[in-house]
């Protein structure tokens with residue numbers, strides 16, 4: 746699945762939830778170096794769309810293509826290239842910050858050294874919190890652990906549900922610089938946010954009603 750250019754395409758996507766039509770005939774394309782920001786009021790279907798794009802939920806109609814191929818047909822190859830940061834952050838409450846990171850990396854088959862781990866923790870502002878159990882972290886600190894996982898993942902496509910939530914001003918700047926770096930390395934991002942995303946270029950918006 747690495748053969749063709751990294752592009753995420755939605756073709757005729759429809760989503761029905763609890764007998765309500767959230768959206769239909771949604772068509773768009775995101776390519777390397779671009780951020781697609783999905784906007785819309787509460788309940789308009791932003792998270793539902795992200796879950797479809799991440800291959801977690803099938804659409805009721807239409808298809809999602811990654812590198813020109815339907816993600817449902819090439820699931821393992823697609824999942825190896827995508828990182829999804831959802832509302833449920835997926836941290837183990839009893840494990841420390843460092844243990845959570847080591848676990849996520851091992852599960853994803855990403856190699857690391859004590860030095861690279863320490864460097865990432867410094868980048869996300871968690872130096873000195875390595876041994877704190879996740880349950881004792883603040884909401885913003887938990888969000889920072891998931892940012893560390895994101896940086897360490899080799900995923901080409903980042904799908905981020907409200908990545909700025911719970912973060913302070915420095916945290917927001919951190920996410921913006923991570924986005925810039927990811928785009929400069931040929932990455933793609935799809936995110937939801939109720940706030941203005943400040944990146945240099947490549948920002949495309951999609952509004953759900």
Ligand SMILES: Nc1ncnc2c1ncn2[C@@H]1O[C@H](COP(=O)(O)OP(=O)(O)OP(=O)(O)O)[C@@H](O)[C@H]1O
Nearest residue numbers: 762763767785786787788789790791792793794937
């Ligand atoms: N698994 C589900 N089963 C039934 N209904 C669902 C399910 N997931 C979402 N919904 C419904 O679909 C609608 C859209 O939800 P969704 O979370 O996609 O909206 P959103 O735009 O992300 O909202 P917010 O801005 O509040 O995060 C809501 O009315 C929600 O109750």
